[in-house]
Amino acid sequence: MWRFELLAQDGKSRARRGRIQTAHGVVETPVFMPVGTQGTIKSLSPDEVRSLGAQIILGNTYHLSLRPGAERIARLGGLHAFMAWPGPILTDSGGFQVFSLATIRRIDEDGVTFQSHIDGSRHRITPERCMEIQELLGSDIAMCFDECTPYPVTREYARASMERTIRWAQRCRNAWKRRDQALFAIVQGGVFADLRLECAEALKAMDFPGYAVGSLAVGEPKEILLEVLDTVVPELPVDKPRYLMGVGMPEDLIEGVRRGIDMFDCVVPTRNARNGMLFTSWGAVQIKNSRYTDDPRPIEPGCSCYTCRKFSRAYLRHLFMARELLAYRLNSIHNLHYFLRLMEAVREAVEQGRFEAFREDFYRRRREGEPIDD
C-alpha cells in the first residue's frame, strides 16, 4: 500500500519531485499539509479543504488524544470518518505539543508525564502509547515519539535528548503494528550539526519508511534551520520522503524544497488568516489596514480562489473589523489556496528542471512589491 517514487530531480539544486502512495490516496511532492489540530482545518469544511487542492492534512496527536480521546475516535470509525476527510492524514507524535503546550511533570527514560493545557488533568505518554494513539486515530503516516530539543540548550543536554529520541524511535519501530500506516523517524540534535548527523545515521540504520527533520524551537534564527538542512538532508536516504516539521512561511518552503525536502506542514496560512494577514505573490496584505477601507479590488488580482473571485478588500476588511466569522473563513481560503498553488507551481518547476529560475522569480516579485494599477 505504501510507496514512494522519486519522479524527477532538479539539475541545479537538491529539489526533487516525488509521489507517495498511501492507503487513502496519492500525494504529489513537494507537498504542503494544512494543519487540522482538533479534527478540523479551522473554519473550513473538509470539502472546501479538498477543493482548495489539499492532498494530505495533519492531525495533532496531543490535542486529539486529550479531546475527544483516541479510543473514542477509534470507536467512531477513526479520524478519517470522524472528521469526514477521505484523503491521507499524517499525525504528529504529540512530542512537540507536550513540550510546548502542556505542563511537564517528569521526563524519564520511559516517557513523559504532563498536565493537559485544557483541564490540568495528568497524562503519561511513552513511545508505545504514542504508537497506540496513532493506530487508534488510523492516520496514514505516523511519527515516532521524540523529545523536542529546546533552544537555547547546552550541547550536553542536546546530546542526551537526541540519544533518547533514537532509543524512543527504536521502541516506536518495535511497537509499530499497522501495515497500512507508514512510520517516520524524526532527526533531532538541535542546532548542533554533528549531533543531527549522528542522529540521522542511527535512524537510517533502522530503515524507516520516511524521515523528518524535527522542528527547531520558536525563536531560533532561520539561518540555523537552513544550515541544519544543508547538513542533514544529504545524509538521508534518497528513496524515502523527507519532511520538515512545522515549517513555515512561503520562503521557508522554497528554501526547504531547494535543500531536498518533500513535505511541510504549518499553521501559518490558517493562523495568519485569522489574524488578518493575507499572502500574495508580492508579500503580505494586512487586511485591517485602513488603506483597504474603500478598495474594490480582490486581495490578489488574478487569484482564482473563491474569496478573490467574489469579494473585495473593502468587504474583507469590513468583516474582519466587525469580527465576523466569515472573515476567518474567507481569509483561510485565500491563504491556503496561496500555499497550495505555490507548491503546485514548485512541483511543476522541479519537473521541468527550472526550480532555480522559479525561486529567483519568487523573490523578484517580493522585491518589486504590489503592481501599480493604471
Added chain:
Amino acid sequence: MWRFELLAQDGKSRARRGRIQTAHGVVETPVFMPVGTQGTIKSLSPDEVRSLGAQIILGNTYHLSLRPGAERIARLGGLHAFMAWPGPILTDSGGFQVFSLATIRRIDEDGVTFQSHIDGSRHRITPERCMEIQELLGSDIAMCFDECTPYPVTREYARASMERTIRWAQRCRNAWKRRDQALFAIVQGGVFADLRLECAEALKAMDFPGYAVGSLAVGEPKEILLEVLDTVVPELPVDKPRYLMGVGMPEDLIEGVRRGIDMFDCVVPTRNARNGMLFTSWGAVQIKNSRYTDDPRPIEPGCSCYTCRKFSRAYLRHLFMARELLAYRLNSIHNLHYFLRLMEAVREAVEQGRFEAFREDFYRRRREGEPIDD
C-alpha cells in the same frame, strides 16, 4: 418590477401561498428570511446560503449604516455586490436596533439622536435619512422608519408612539424615490388591539406595496402576539404581502402562517446554532449535552443537510466543546436548512389545502419526541 400574486388560500385557516417578484428575483411565500446583520449570514458564505434554499435575506440598516457606512457600500456597488448575494434583500428601518442597541439621546418629532453601540459616536436618523440609507444600500424591500413601542408601556405612550409612526410612514412614503425598491409600512400600537387597528387603517389608506406587523418587544407573552395577529391581519389588504418582523421559533412561524402572515425573519436559527441548540422535527438538541459524546448518528436522521450527511453528533459535540469555528458553521447550516425546509413544507401544505393537518402533525412530532432506535 415589483409584483405580489396570491396563488392559493387554505380553506380552514388564514394561511396563504403567494409569490413576490423583485428586481433581484422571485420569492415564494410564506417565506423565512435569514438575517445577515452586518452584510453576512454569520459564518456562512452567500453560496452556501443560496444552496440551503434561502430566497431572500435581511440586512440591518442600523448596523450597516454605522459600519462600514451606507455611502461606502453604495460606492462599492450596493449591498448585493458588496456581500456577493445576488438574490433579493430586505433591509429593516433600523428603528428596532436604535431602540434596543443604541443609547438614545433624544426622540423628537423629527427623528432620533443616538449613540453607536460600537464606538459611542453620535448619529441622527430621521424618516428621510432612513430612506436615503436604504436607497444607498439598494435593497429590494425597504421598511418605513418606526418607533418601536416598548413593553410594558402606558396606553398614552403607546398611542403617541403609534401616531408618530404613522406620520413618519407618510414622510418615508414622500421621500421614497427608487422604483426598483418596494416600501413596506409597519403597523405599531403595542399590545393594544384598538391602537393596532387604528394604525393599520391609517397606513392602509397610504397604499404601501406591503405591510409589516411591528415586532413585539422582548419579554412580551406569546399569546399577546397571536391576539395582535388575530386582530390586525384581517384588516390588512389581501393583495399585499404581510411581514411579521423578528419572529421567530418554528412554532411561531406555523402560528403566523395560520394567521395570514407571508414573511418572517429571525436570528433564532443562526444565533441558537452558535449557542449549540439544534432544531429537529421533535424539538431541540443541545449539542453540548454529554449524552452525545459517543453518538454516531447525525443531528436528525434522514435530514439532507450537509452537516447531517457528513457528521455525527459526537463530532459536532467535539467541535462545539473545543470552540472550533467549524462548529458554528455546521450548526448554522443545519438550523437554516431546518427553517427553510419547514417553510417549503408549509408552502406545499397551503397549496394543497392541508395546512391544518400539517400543523397538527408538526405538534404531534414534538409531543412524541425523538424516535427510538431499534
